[in-house]
Amino acid sequence: MHMHVFKMDDGKEVNPPEGIVLKVEDVMGSHIEDPITFWGQPIELIEDLLKISTALTEICPFAAKVFGDPAPGKIYGGLYSEDQCWYRCNLKKMITNEKCLMTYVDYGNSETLKKSCIVELPEDMQYPGLASRFKLWGLQIPHNQDVTPFDQKIEEKLKQHQETELKLADDLNHAVETKIKSLTNKVEKLRRVRCEFNENHFGDDLSEAVKVITEACLCMLHSMKKLEDTWNEYNCAQETLQACNSMDDVHILIDKRNEVRSSLYAAADEFISEVEKLPIEDRVNVLKSLASSLDAAYGPYEVEHNSNEMFDQFFEWRDNKLQEFNNIKQRTDSSLQLLSEWFSKTMKFFDLNSSASLTSTEVINDVDAVLDQAEQDVCKELEISTTQKDDADIKIICSAFNKAMQMIIKEQDLLLVIQNKYEASIQFKEQVGQWLNSYPSVEDLLSIKRSVKNLKAQLRWKLVEKNNLEDLGSYDQVKVQEMKEEICRLRDDIYEEICREQREYERLGDIVQNWFPELPLLYPEAAIRTYMQSAGLLTDSLERDLFDPEPMKELSSKRPLVCSEIKSQKILLKGYSVDTATEAQMIERAAQYHRAWSVLKEESGLLPILYLFACKSEPVTYVMVPFYPGWCLKTVQAIKPLILEELCKVMQGVAVGLHTLHNLNIIHGALHPHNIFAVNRERGVVGDFDFTKTADQRNIASWMVADKLELVAPEVRNGQPAVPASDVFAYGCLLLWLNFPKNNLKTNSDGTPDVSELSIDPKMLSLVSRMICFNPDDRLRVDQLLEEDDFLKMKKPDIIQEGTKAPAPDEIIMNNVFTNETKSDLLGVDST
Structure with missing residues (x-):
């Protein structure tokens, strides 16, 4: 205008x-x-x-x-x-x-x-x-x-x-060019979007997962309920038998148990057959893969109390979205098809050699409408394909995902139960199958016991013959030597039979524990219950007289102590005076210690107990352990101190030994240089302790020192009970003693060692300080100690105060400067 x-x-x-x-x-x-x-x-x-x-x-x-x-x-x-x-x-x-x-x-x-x-x-x-x-x-x-x-x-x-x-x-000018260019750009984008369009945009993978979960779900097996009921009935029958002490009732209970056992065998067989027909392993793998892929796409999983209606809502939402999207795609394809037909007609019109008879009106007619419709449909499809889901869509998908994960986890738990019951049923059939038509016998054990008695009688007779021959004054030295060799063979044979006896006890103990709890009641002469209560340590076949003992009275004034050798193995017999009450407590504590050792055995860091046996003529019970003469830590450090690398290996083993005990809530209470063995200067072993005493009684003994360094924790000295942290305190003090053997450490007012003036690696000082602190709750646990990066990576102290050269072994022997303590150290005897 x-x-x-x-x-x-x-x-x-x-x-x-x-x-x-x-x-x-x-x-x-x-x-x-x-x-x-x-x-x-x-x-x-x-x-x-x-x-x-x-x-x-x-x-x-x-x-x-x-x-x-x-x-x-x-x-x-x-x-x-x-x-x-x-x-x-x-x-x-x-x-x-x-x-x-x-x-x-x-x-x-x-x-x-x-x-x-x-x-x-x-x-x-x-x-x-x-x-x-x-x-x-x-x-x-x-x-x-x-x-x-x-x-x-x-x-x-x-x-x-x-x-x-x-x-x-x-x-x-250029109006058509602009319109066509705009449309071609959008079509190019749409082609790219269609190629890259995520098929899971409408939850395709979740939809397939739901079908797999719901259509192929494994439910509770028909035979599984019967198996569980029969197994519970069988366990009750076994427990009743185990508690039975009456010979009048035991046979009735055995018949009932055997009847239930036959039913359980049949139920297990039926369950195994049903499980083996199912694709359990394949299903486990499918569910594991589904859970992983769904969690990656829609996780994390949140526990919701959703009903199966969540799946119905999801499928309804998905069907509507797919229908809308497919309709839009069809309209887009139809619009572009019309545009393609227009371009085809236009090409024919402008081709002067074409025989097609087209008028300009037919070519131009409605071209704007075709272009506009194509652009509108392309834009709509682009918008739907690239628009993010709104909150309502996300809520429906998340609810379906959480319900799917809930069903997957539930079925996985069921499959795990089925697999465990299947393995238990296989094991039950294999082990109990041999007893369906027979009964375990203790005759092998009794036969071994008779063999031991016979060999013992032969040994006693040979000993009498040897003594009588030696009493004659003049005797044939060759014949006496032959008798000694035969006596040695008899002792080895007896020990071998006792080892066989122990293996047979172990076999019978397993049978009693798992299948026949009535055996100890039916065969009291076999003493199976005594064996099991002592964790396999206590035996009545061993006697002190069976050994060729070397008395060690000068080394132990407190209790009988002898060393001997059987089958080329040096052993030590420690005698403890007991009455009826203390003997039961001693056996129980020794059994606990033995069970701790049995978990890792040679890797446990503990000195093993070989046997327990009672003296028939005196109220004394003997503990039989391996003998490591000259390898106790006190002796090693006195004769030839461990170098840094050896020290690290030995104390690592000691820490493992404490960890083994603490895992079963056992407090050692007697950790001192006389009771730690540096076997071959490379393996640290914690020695056994006095099983007749409590941890508190052991922890306040006078030998709980390393030279002048007090190893008893402050809380025990103040009258509080010993705790695992009390062992840690002793361990930390031993590390100080090993690094500063001649240093007269001062003591703080709270009873802890004063380390403020020591020349020691800062990291190691920090570690030791956390072991010897006053409050036991603040001390490192042994498991934490073993996980410390700087544990035992100590450096040699810059200055060893009051250090002196240790005398050579031959100097000690030549000068004959043996004290009772030194002799005990050299032989590796636990002075406790």
Whole structure:
């Protein structure tokens, strides 16, 4: 329109300078505020408007939705409600938390938009709007005049004019090129999206998983309930038999147990047959793979109390989404197919050599509609394919996922139970099958016992013969030597038979424990219960007289102590005076110690107990252990101290020994240099202790010292019970003694060693300090000690105070400076 106008600046009228003639401009009006005020653009900006429109059509469908409230002054993309096209806009004011009054900066009009209709624009779109505010020159609106009808008429005229101008603009150069280019760009993006489109966008993998979970689910087996009931009945029958002490009742209970055992054998056989027909292992692998893939795609799993309706809701949601998506894809394919047919007709029309007779009307007719429909359908498919799921969609998928994981875990638990019961049933059939038609016999054990008695009688007779021959005064030395060799063979044979006896006891103990608890009652002469109560240590076949003992009275004034040799193995016999009560306690404590050793045996870090046996003529019980002469830590350090590498290995083994005991809640209470063995200078072994005493009684003994270093923990000295941390305190003090053997360590007021003036590796000092601290709750546990990175990675101290060269072994022997303590050390005797 050609008119005299004033351009407005921020809503204020700008008066032209006097003497300046107003020029006439070509302006395209886009929005009317009142009869004399409107928004518009100079006609030369029409092409810029078209470029902006094309750019927004490509950018906005894929742009990020606005996050939070729109920022004032920032340019956004807004979806205009009238034509569903994108235009640039900025915030005028917030209406509600979800609605904003936005102004279209290139046209001047405003509209209330939801935040979901506003998107972010890149930096290159952040420039001022093309619309300007204009006012007709020389006109004013009376204050009492109703301008509404006039506004409507003017706006309608301007809208008609705008439509006319837009139509003219559509005819500008390159209009078709711009439209085709826009469409081809979108089709190219759609082709890429279809190739890369995640098939799981609508939960395809979750859908397949739900089908696998629900359709092939393994439920409780028919034979499993019967097996469980019969097994419970069998266990009750076994427990009743085990508690029975009456010979009158035992046979009735045995018959009942055997009847139930036959039923259990049949139930186990039926269960095994049913399980072997099922693809248990395959199902386990399938569920494991499903759980892993679902957790990676939808995790983490949260426990929800969902019903199976969650699956129905998920499938309904999925079917609706797929139907909507497939319909859109079909419309897109149909629109592009129509466009392809138009291009085909156009090619034929422009091919002068083609025989096809087409008119220009047939070629051009409805081409705009075809292009517009194709672009609209392509944009819709792009929008659906790239739009993120809303909260409602996510909630449905998560609920279905959690329900699926719940069912997977439940079935996995069931399959694990089935597998365990299957293995137990196989083992039951294999082990008890041999006893269905027979009964275990103790005859082999009794035969071994008779053999031992016979060999003992032969040994005693030979000993009498040898003594009688020696009493004659003059005797044949060769014959006496032959007798000694035969006596030695008899002793070895007896020991071999006793070892056989122990193995037979072990076999029978297993049978009693698992299958026939009545055996000790039926065969009291076999003493099976005594064997089991002592963890296999106590035997009545051993006697002190069976050995060729070397008395060691000068080394132990407190109890009988002898050493001997059997089958080339040196052993030590420690005698403890007992009465009925202390003997039972001693056997129980020795059995606990032996069970701790049995877990790892040679790797346990403990000195093994070979046997326990009672003296028939005196109230003395003997403990039989291996003998390590010269290998106790006190002796080794006195003769030839361990080098750093050896010391680390030995003390590592000692820590393992304490850990073995503490794992079974056993407190050693007698950890001192006389009771630690550095076997071959490379293996640390913790010696046994006095089983007639409690840990508190052992821990306050006078030998709990290393030279002048007190090894008893402060809490025990203060009258509190010994705890595992008390052993740790002794261990930490031993480490100090090994590093500073001649250093007279001072003692703090709380009874702990003063290490403040020692020259020692800082890391090692920190570690030792946490073992010898006053409060037992603050001390390191042995398992924590073994896990310490710096454990025993000590450096040699820079200064060893009061250090002296240790005498050589031959010097000690030549000077004959044996004290009772030194002799005990050299022989590796536990002075406890």
